[in-house]
Amino acid sequence: MHAKRRRRALLAAAPWMFTIGFFVLWEILVRVTGMSTFVLPAPSVIAEALWQFRGPLSLHSFHTAWMTLAGFVIAVVFGLLLGMALGASRLVHAGSYPLLVGFNAIPKVAVVPILVIWFGVGWLPPVLTAFLISFFPIVVNVATGLATIEPETEDVLRALGASKRDIIVKVGIPRAMPYFFGSLKVAITLAFVGSVIAEYNASNFGVGNLMARASADFNVPLLFAALIALAVLGVIMYAATAIVEKRMTGWAQRSQMASA
Amino acid sequence: MQAFVDIHDVTHIYSGAEDGAPAVEHMTLAVREGEFAAIVGPSGCGKSTVMKLATGLQFPAKGTVVVGGEEVTKPVKLAGMAFQNPVMLPWRTTLDNLLLPLEIVQPHRSRLRRHKAEYVARAEHLLAEVGLAGQGAKFPWQLSGGMQQRASLCRALIHEPKLLMLDEPFGALDAFTREELWCIIRDLHAEQGFTVILVTHDLREAVFLADRVFCMSARPGRIIAERHVDLPRPRDLEIMYTAAFTDIVHELRGHIADARQAA
Numbered sequence: 166m167h168a169k170r171r172r173r174a175l176l177a178a179a180p181w182m183f184t185i186g187f188f189v190l191w192e193i194l195v196r197v198t199g200m201s202t203f204v205l206p207a208p209s210v211i212a213e214a215l216w217q218f219r220g221p222l223s224l225h226s227f228h229t230a231w232m233t234l235a236g237f238v239i240a241v242v243f244g245l246l247l248g249m250a251l252g253a254s255r256l257v258h259a260g261s262y263p264l265l266v267g268f269n270a271i272p273k274v275a276v277v278p279i280l281v282i283w284f285g286v287g288w289l290p291p292v293l294t295a296f297l298i299s300f301f302p303i304v305v306n307v308a309t310g311l312a313t314i315e316p317e318t319e320d321v322l323r324a325l326g327a328s329k330r331d332i333i334v335k336v337g338i339p340r341a342m343p344y345f346f347g348s349l350k351v352a353i354t355l356a357f358v359g360s361v362i363a364e365y366n367a368s369n370f371g372v373g374n375l376m377a378r379a380s381a382d383f384n385v386p387l388l389f390a391a392l393i394a395l396a397v398l399g400v401i402m403y404a405a406t407a408i409v410e411k412r413m414t415g416w417a418q419r420s421q422m423a424s425a
Numbered sequence: 426m427q428a429f430v431d432i433h434d435v436t437h438i439y440s441g442a443e444d445g446a447p448a449v450e451h452m453t454l455a456v457r458e459g460e461f462a463a464i465v466g467p468s469g470c471g472k473s474t475v476m477k478l479a480t481g482l483q484f485p486a487k488g489t490v491v492v493g494g495e496e497v498t499k500p501v502k503l504a505g506m507a508f509q510n511p512v513m514l515p516w517r518t519t520l521d522n523l524l525l526p527l528e529i530v531q532p533h534r535s536r537l538r539r540h541k542a543e544y545v546a547r548a549e550h551l552l553a554e555v556g557l558a559g560q561g562a563k564f565p566w567q568l569s570g571g572m573q574q575r576a577s578l579c580r581a582l583i584h585e586p587k588l589l590m591l592d593e594p595f596g597a598l599d600a601f602t603r604e605e606l607w608c609i610i611r612d613l614h615a616e617q618g619f620t621v622i623l624v625t626h627d628l629r630e631a632v633f634l635a636d637r638v639f640c641m642s643a644r645p646g647r648i649i650a651e652r653h654v655d656l657p658r659p660r661d662l663e664i665m666y667t668a669a670f671t672d673i674v675h676e677l678r679g680h681i682a683d684a685r686q687a688a
């Protein structure tokens with residue numbers, strides 16, 4: 166009994182211990198080897214930079230978050246619509262799938278120069294890159310949810326005289342929701358990658374741009390501080406979508422709920 | 426009297442079948458209104474196909490299917506169906522699952538919103554009849570397999586269909602739950618007088634419930650024998666231990682064995 170409780174306390178403490186341990190090890194490694202700050206700054210130096218540049222860092226982080234969210238929202242709307250069209254119509258599915266796959270195979274970084282030519286340097290390239298990079302998983306998931314209705318369910322409804330539309334509204338869409346919300350976690354992460362990449366290359370603002378400038382100045386501590394800011398931002402956005410997913414599709418997580 | 430479900434000389438080939446071989450061939454089957462018919466046969470012989478043909482989910486390549494005096498050219502709109510897998514929608518409560526057919530079938534569809542209370546009462550009455558009183562608020566995944574199967578039976582009956590199609594609905598249940606559900610379906614049939622077509626692997630189930638049992642041949646399926654079950658109704662579970670009952674089961678067993686031999 167006692168050992169069990171200790172084990173549980175240990176398990177709860179483990180994430181903290183490992184995280185702190187990681188940074189402590191890093192600090193020791195840098196100090197012992199006397200590594201230059203230009204190569205790998207110690208965590209203490211990064212913390213200093215974080216504090217020193219807290220103003221610009223938070224400002225640019227907010228901007229990046231906005232770019233990511235804007236691209237993400239467009240991706241959600243577009244992904245839902247296209248996913249439904251794909252899932253509901255075999256013709257649309259068969260016709261557009263090769264195009265979609267081909268499009269998805271393009272590394273989206275390669276699109277940024279084209280976006281710059283079209284829209285110039287500014288807020289549009291990050292938003293559009295975030296959108297382009299993140300809509301695909303949403304489309305695929307929504308389409309899959311719609312297309313994998315159990316044949317028996319469909320039979321039950323069709324024998325009642327249900328139209329195709331009835332079946333999509335009553336079964337397809339609710340069924341696709343867990344797939345949809347599950348894909349949001351992937352999509353937001355991708356959107357984040359997209360906006361930062363585009364900011365790095367084609368913007369005067371945002372964490373990506375801050376990093377581009379820090380890199381030109383060889384300000385390595387600031388570069389790492391920006392990385393930390395990105396990590397925090399990424400975790401927040403991921404966690405937010407994970408919470409939304411859990412809220413919206415409790416029934417799909419029934420196994421966990423039942424055991425809780 | 427004209428048959429309620431009349432499948433006449435039907436041959437069906439699935440469009441997805443690679444070999445192009447028919448699933449059923451020269452199939453003829455007539456079920457009277459209010460009759461309880463059972464179909465037995467070897468696995469893969471086309472029993473589920475007959476269900477799909479009778480409900481307009483598939484259309485025959487040859488022959489005619491007439492249900493309720495009309496030739497079937499589209500899904501029939503009047504059939505309740507239940508399968509081996511209860512296929513309840515997990516995001517709806519059991520009660521809402523039961524109401525689903527009413528959201529599809531007219532005239533309930535347009536009445537449902539205004540007369541919700543009346544329909545909910547009907548659903549709860551049905552739930553009580555299958556021994557699920559007060560379970561409507563639970564989600565299907567909070568029910569056991571047997572309870573889900575009862576609920577799926579209720580869903581098949583909620584819109585008071587004239588035709589009930591049961592495709593091995595008791596197959597996955599334990600022996601006791603199965604017998605309990607036999608009695609439930611027996612009583613519902615006696616009470617409401619709908620027409621039932623039951624597909625089953627279990628000869629005792631077929632003989633206990635049905636007025637007539639049809640035996641199918643191996644694929645391509647057709648009816649090779651038809652047995653009128655003249656046991657008096659209402660039938661008690663005890664009847665399964667009488668000689669008359671066992672004789673019929675035995676006779677049907679012989680037909681199935683022949684069908685499998687021939688395959």
Ligand SMILES: Nc1ncnc2c1ncn2[C@@H]1O[C@H](COP(=O)(O)OP(=O)(O)OP(=O)(O)O)[C@@H](O)[C@H]1O
Pocket residue numbers: 439440441442443448467468469470471472473474475644
């Ligand atoms: N959608 C389909 N496409 C192609 N062939 C099919 C399809 N559905 C069934 N078949 C074939 O038709 C034949 C009859 O199938 P059916 O499902 O009617 O059999 P069954 O008698 O219900 O079998 P079981 O007792 O195992 O449920 C089988 O050989 C099967 O392979």
Ligand SMILES: [Mg+2]
Pocket residue numbers: 472473474592
């Ligand atoms: Mg079958």
